[in-house]
Amino acid sequence: xxxxxxxxxxxxxxxxxxxxxxxxxxxxxxxxxxxxxxxxxxxxxxxxxxxxxxxxxxxxxxxxxxxxxxxxxxxxxxxxxxxxxxxxxxxxxxxxxxxxxxxxxxxxxxxxxxxxxxxxxxxxxxxxxxxxxxxxxxxxxxxxxxxxxxxxxxxxxxxxxxxxxxxxxxxxxxxxxxxxxxxxxxxxxxxxxxxxxxxxxxxxxxxxxxxxxxxxxxxxxxxxxxxxxxxxxxxxxxxxxxxxxxxxxxxxxxxxxxxxxxxxxxxxxxxxxxxxxxxxxxxxxxxxxxxxxxxxxxxxxxxxxxxxxxxxxxxxxxxxxxxxxxxxxxxxxxxxxxxxxxxxxxxxxxxxxxxxxxxxxxxxxxxxxxxxxxxxxxxxxxxxxxxxxxxxxxxxxxxxxxxxxxxxxxxxxxxxxxxxxxxxxxxxxxxxxxxxxxxxxxxxxxxxxxxxxxxxxxxxxxxxxxxxxxxxxxxxxxxxxxxxxxxxxxxxxxxxxxxxxxxxxxxxxxxxxxxxxxxxxxxxxxxxxxxxxxxxxxxxxxxxxxxxxxxxxx
Numbered sequence: 259x260x261x262x263x264x265x266x267x268x269x270x271x272x273x274x275x276x277x278x279x280x281x282x283x284x285x286x287x288x289x290x291x292x293x294x295x296x297x298x299x300x301x302x303x304x305x306x307x308x309x310x311x312x313x314x315x316x317x318x319x320x321x322x323x324x325x326x327x328x329x330x331x332x333x334x335x336x337x338x339x340x341x342x343x344x345x346x347x348x349x350x351x352x353x354x355x356x357x358x359x360x361x362x363x364x365x366x367x368x369x370x371x372x373x374x375x376x377x378x379x380x381x382x383x384x385x386x387x388x389x390x391x392x393x394x395x396x397x398x399x400x401x402x403x404x405x406x407x408x409x410x411x412x413x414x415x416x417x418x419x420x421x422x423x424x425x426x427x428x429x430x431x432x433x434x435x436x437x438x439x440x441x442x443x444x445x446x447x448x449x450x451x452x453x454x455x456x457x458x459x460x461x462x463x464x465x466x467x468x469x470x471x472x473x474x475x476x477x478x479x480x481x482x483x484x485x486x487x488x489x490x491x492x493x494x495x496x497x498x499x500x501x502x503x504x505x506x507x508x509x510x511x512x513x514x515x516x517x518x519x520x521x522x523x524x525x526x527x528x529x530x531x532x533x534x535x536x537x538x539x540x541x542x543x544x545x546x547x548x549x550x551x552x553x554x555x556x557x558x559x560x561x562x563x564x565x566x567x568x569x570x571x572x573x574x575x576x577x578x579x580x581x582x583x584x585x586x587x588x589x590x591x592x593x594x595x596x597x598x599x600x601x602x603x604x605x606x607x608x609x610x611x612x613x614x615x616x617x618x619x620x621x622x623x624x625x626x627x628x629x630x631x632x633x634x635x636x637x638x639x640x641x642x643x644x645x646x647x648x649x650x651x652x653x654x655x656x657x658x659x660x661x662x663x664x665x666x667x668x669x670x671x672x673x674x675x676x677x678x679x680x681x682x683x684x685x686x687x688x689x690x691x692x693x694x695x696x697x698x699x700x701x702x703x704x705x706x707x708x709x710x711x712x713x714x715x716x717x718x719x720x721x722x723x724x725x726x727x728x729x730x731x732x733x734x735x736x737x738x739x740x741x742x743x744x745x746x747x748x749x750x751x752x753x754x755x756x757x758x759x760x761x762x763x764x765x766x767x768x769x770x771x772x773x774x775x776x777x778x779x780x781x782x783x784x785x786x787x788x789x790x791x792x793x794x795x796x797x798x799x800x801x802x803x804x805x806x807x808x809x810x811x812x
Contacts, residue, residue, distance in 0.1 A: 352617035353587030355758030368606035403454030453496030462582035473505035473514035486580025503535030531559035565765035573758030577612035637664030639743035682709025
């Protein structure tokens with residue numbers, strides 16, 4: 259009787275795995291792969307213990323049949339760990355919001371409204387002008403890029419350390435860029451509304467030759483030899499890099515290795531969120547605008563706390579190349595500014611696809627976007643009792659928009675594991691070495707370690723549940739154009755970040771105890787221009803974005 263030489267796909271994969279591991283594993287590990295496991299290797303009891311974590315149960319004979327394969331899989335883990343996985347190495351299956359992807363021929367254009375302003379008599383007043391106004395002064399030669407840069411550098415030196423908001427003042431680079439911008443503008447080469455505007459960037463973006471610390475002690479002296487895509491695009495727009503601004507340790511909170519970044523409005527408070535320095539410096543008039551990132555509230559939360567205007571775009575609209583990766587499917591880049599129009603001008607300069615970031619796409623952006631407020635359908639995500647008296651809803655109603663209460667199904671608990679697992683992957687090597695012990699005042703070590711106990715199957719199931727969430731959220735949005743709520747929007751902040759929706763946080767003053775008040779507007783996917791245009795209409799009915807903190811208290 260002839261032998262059956264049929265080989266299953268599973269057997270082929272298993273043989274490849276064993277062969278790949280053979281060259282790099284010690285003999286004891288190879289023995290485990292091939293079935294003769296020493297006492298220190300994985301046992302049936304180990305499988306039983308893991309089953310408790312996973313919430314599953316198999317019979318003893320079932321465990322025996324998979325034991326060898328599991329030992330082999332662990333050998334594969336070791337093989338992958340020997341690969342050179344860089345901070346810029348993303349995943350090959352990028353997250354795409356519903357209706358996503360690039361659109362061929364998509365045009366991006368943002369036009370600044372003419373503010374018709376004159377240069378103020380004091381540098382203090384100049385420092386608190388909007389990008390829109392500063393651009394006008396530069397274009398009309400009322401102020402030069404060099405003058406403006408010197409004003410901001412002086413303020414950064416005076417207040418930056420007091421606010422614990424500056425990691426690295428890039429004075430030499432800033433002055434080089436300022437002189438170059440001034441020479442170009444004098445020669446008649448004006449690049450656009452950001453030409454000659456000084457800015458600051460969250461210190462998780464790489465700038466060639468400068469430290470990029472990620473706000474964490476173990477990375478205090480980390481230097482990359484390339485610029486982040488956002489840095490390149492802003493340089494191309496003629497913007498001037500003033501400083502690397504504080505980032506909550508590994509993009510969490512407002513605490514970094516030199517302390518807690520302060521809220522300029524209430525220095526007894528931290529500035530909140532990991533774009534801590536970006537929001538604080540913008541609020542204090544230390545930069546013309548800033549760049550932050552958000553995974554789950556890190557643009558919106560500090561913008562709310564520091565009473566500035568923060569914009570988190572639709573996921574994928576801005577390249578993340580050169581930024582510290584935390585969550586491959588949730589990280590987003592956006593501007594933090596004084597007013598909505600500033601956000602539109604900055605966004606237009608930094609958005610677009612990038613071969614280095616598979617999730618980055620080309621989509622239409624035309625600002626100001628033609629929108630009839632009278633035809634808008636606005637959802638309210640606050641309490642039903644507040645609908646009759648809320649000031650922002652009154653504006654919408656007065657302008658003829660229809661307003662109704664919006665209610666959304668909560669996110670399934672397991673979906674929130676996506677962020678933890680992806681963060682654990684991004685910092686896998688860090689977690690497995692002694693370097694992690696140098697990370698102080700952070701809960702990340704526990705999160706990174708705990709993520710290793712989430713089965714891969716459960717992670718993928720959570721991603722599938724996320725797909726259901728995306729469809730359900732779109733269905734519950736229905737025909738609403740905008741959703742409005744208080745602060746960072748409470749529970750649906752998670753919906754927006756997991757589903758990829760854009761959001762604008764607008765300052766609304768503060769209460770008697772010094773706590774900040776804000777409103778947020780959420781738009782539909784890829785309709786970022788509509789969201790910003792509507793947000794400007796609303797913001798122009800108030801003057802909260804023109805208020806300044808009292809820095810004598812800092």
